[in-house]
Amino acid sequence: QVQLQESGPGLVKPSQTLSLTCSVAGDSIGNGGYYWSWLRQHPGKGLEWIGYVSYRGTTYYNPSLKSRLTMSVDTSENHFSLALTFVTAADTALYYCARQGAAAPGTYYFDYWGQGVLVTVSS
Amino acid sequence: DIQMTQSPSSVSASVGDRVTITCRASQDISRWVAWYQQKPGKAPQLLIYAASNVQTGVSSRFIGTGAGTDFTLTITYLEPEDFATYYCQQASTFPPAFGGGTKVESK
Numbered sequence: 001q002v003q004l005q006e007s008g009p010g011l012v013k014p015s016q017t018l019s020l021t022c023s024v025a026g027d028s029i030g031n032g033g034y035y036w037s038w039l040r041q042h043p044g045k046g047l048e049w050i051g052y053v054s055y056r057g058t059t060y061y062n063p064s065l066k067s068r069l070t071m072s073v074d075t076s077e078n079h080f081s082l083a084l085t086f087v088t089a090a091d092t093a094l095y096y097c098a099r100q101g102a103a104a105p106g107t108y109y110f111d112y113w114g115q116g117v118l119v120t121v122s123s
Numbered sequence: 124d125i126q127m128t129q130s131p132s133s134v135s136a137s138v139g140d141r142v143t144i145t146c147r148a149s150q151d152i153s154r155w156v157a158w159y160q161q162k163p164g165k166a167p168q169l170l171i172y173a174a175s176n177v178q179t180g181v182s183s184r185f186i187g188t189g190a191g192t193d194f195t196l197t198i199t200y201l202e203p204e205d206f207a208t209y210y211c212q213q214a215s216t217f218p219p220a221f222g223g224g225t226k227v228e229s230k
Contacts, residue, residue, distance in 0.1 A: 108214040109157035113166035
C-alpha cells in the first residue's frame, strides 16, 4: 500500500516562503513511472494542481504559480518537496501531495494522496 | 488550457436513489477523465479513470461513461457512505484541471 505524508509549518508569514515535504512509503520514487505532484484546496473550494516533479528532477508547474514555485526530489530519502515564495493570504489552503500517472496522455490522474496539511498565511 | 465544467454543484438525494453527475470538457479529451470522491476532512479518493474504469477496491455502484467532451458519473444505488463531494478531472494534458465539484447531500 502506497502512503504519502505531508510535513511542514502550518503557519507562514506573508512574503515568506512556504516549504513542504512529502514522504513516500510503499513505493520507491526512484523506480520512475510516476510524477509526484502537489495540489491544494482553498477552504471550502475545489482542487487546484500546483505542479509535479519526476524521479529525475524534471518539473512542470501550473503557469499561474510558476514564477514562485520550486519543486525538488530526493530519491535516497524517498521524498519530494515544494517551496512557494512570497506567499500571501491567497495561498492559505490545504496542501496535498499525490502520486500521478506518467505513462502517457490519459494517465495523468492521481491514485494515491497524502492526508493534507493546512497552511495558513498570516502575520 | 482545458477547463472542466461540472454540474450540478449540489444534489439532494436519498439512500437508494440513482444519482447522475455530469462534466463537460472545453475541448475533446477522448476518454481521459477521472472521477474522485472527497469526504469532509479527507483527501480525494480516485473512483474512476479513463472515463469508465473502476479503480481497484471501489464499489461497482459507481459507473463512468462518456467520451470526447461529455462525461457522466452515475451512482446506481446511493448508500449512506456515498454522501460526499465528487470531482471530475481531465487527465489528457497538462495542466490537469478539475471540475468545480458536486456535493451529494441527504434529502
